[in-house]
Amino acid sequence: GEDVEQSLFLSVREGDSSVINCTYTDSSSTYLYWYKQEPGAGLQLLTYIFSNMDMKQDQRLTVLLNKKDKHLSLRIADTQTGDSAIYFCAEYDGGATNKLIFGTGTLLAVQP
Amino acid sequence: DVKVTQSSRYLVKRTGEKVFLECVQDMDHENMFWYRQDPGLGLRLIYFSYDVKMKEKGDIPEGYSVSREKKERFSLILESASTNQTSMYLCASSGVGGGRGNGYTFGSGTRLTVV
Numbered sequence: 630g631e632d633v634e635q636s637l638f639l640s641v642r643e644g645d646s647s648v649i650n651c652t653y654t655d656s657s658s659t660y661l662y663w664y665k666q667e668p669g670a671g672l673q674l675l676t677y678i679f680s681n682m683d684m685k686q687d688q689r690l691t692v693l694l695n696k697k698d699k700h701l702s703l704r705i706a707d708t709q710t711g712d713s714a715i716y717f718c719a720e721y722d723g724g725a726t727n728k729l730i731f732g733t734g735t736l737l738a739v740q741p
Numbered sequence: 742d743v744k745v746t747q748s749s750r751y752l753v754k755r756t757g758e759k760v761f762l763e764c765v766q767d768m769d770h771e772n773m774f775w776y777r778q779d780p781g782l783g784l785r786l787i788y789f790s791y792d793v794k795m796k797e798k799g800d801i802p803e804g805y806s807v808s809r810e811k812k813e814r815f816s817l818i819l820e821s822a823s824t825n826q827t828s829m830y831l832c833a834s835s836g837v838g839g840g841r842g843n844g845y846t847f848g849s850g851t852r853l854t855v856v
Contacts, residue, residue, distance in 0.1 A: 637781075662844045671745075671831055671847035679842075717784070721839040728774075729839050733783035 633720055633732035640738045647705040649735045651718035654699060658720040661694060662729065663703045666715040675703075675716075705737075713739045744768075747832050747848035754855050760819040762851050764832030773815035774833040774845065775799075775807065784831065790815055822855045829853075 633653045641647045653661070659680050664672040678685045678692045678701070685692045691704040701718055715734040722730055748763035766773065774789040776799075786799030788807040796807050804826060808816045815834075819826055829852050833845040840846075 660839065660841060660844070664844075664847075669850070669852070671849045672833075672845075673847070674844050677842055677844060719844070721841075721844075723838065727839065728786070728789070729835075729845055731784045733781075 633718060633730050635716075635718060635732040635735045637733070638736050638738070640740060641708050642740050643708060643710055645708055647703075647708045647712070647737055647739075649703045649705075649716050649718075649737065651701040651703075651732050652699055653701065653718070653720045653730070655720055655722050655730070656696070656699065657723065659723055660721040661692075661701050662719040662721075663690075663692065663701075664717040664719065664731075666717065666734070668714075672717060708737075708739050710739045710741060713737055745832055745834050745846050745848040747830075747851050749851050750849065752851060752853045754819075754822050754853065756823060756855055758819075758822050758855075760822050760853070760855075762817040762819075762830055762832075762853070764815045764817070764834075764848055765813050766815075766834040766846070767813065768834060768836070768846065769812065770834035770836050770840075770846075771812075772835045772837070772840075773809065774835075775805075775815065775817045776831045776833065777801070777828040778831055778850075779828050787817065822853075824855050827853060827855045 662677045663675045689706045719729045775787045776784045790809045832848040
């Protein structure tokens with residue numbers, strides 16, 4: 630079945646770049662997403678990438694997609710303490726389930 | 742600003758009580774979802790609905806039921822609350838095709854404690 634995997638924890642210093650990685654299994658995924666969840670809140674869509682793209686940049690965020698390896702990454706430049714949160718990647722499985730499949734989330738801790 | 746609104750941020754209920762969690766969206770979305778979130782387990786899908794009066798079981802439906810009488814409202818029901826249902830509950834909605842570039846829109850969550 631579908632599976633989306635992420636590492637559980639990442640710690641960086643303020644001002645450094647953060648790279649959060651995700652692997653997925655469904656090669657037919659059309660959309661892939663990154664969500665951010667701040668403490669005690671719901672998930673907020675940060676960005677998405679369509680499967681015919683390799684890279685997407687949006688201000689401090691850069692998404693890289695390697696379809697051959699089914700690998701997705703989110704790079705946050707100049708990481709700030711306000712970026713501390715849980716980050717979820719998700720793939721849209723338009724075939725079997727017609728739903729988003731979420732990873733387990735990566736907790737990003739930004740040290741001042 | 743489009744919204745998914747969950748009726749309560751925090752709830753405390755007693756074991757055996759019937760509990761209703763309400764979710765309303767104002768985006769005319771076809772699809773609505775209920776998840777629970779527990780530390781280390783990520784998001785687990787309880788139930789979802791593709792249309793009014795339709796419902797489908799997710800990965801962990803046991804102990805829960807849902808109701809969707811109107812397009813904008815999706816209710817999660819705990820028939821007899823138990824302590825192992827203490828969790829954060831998240832409602833989400835989307836347009837067709839998983840929402841495409843918009844993905845799912847989530848509510849702020851309801852932190853339920855069963856004592």
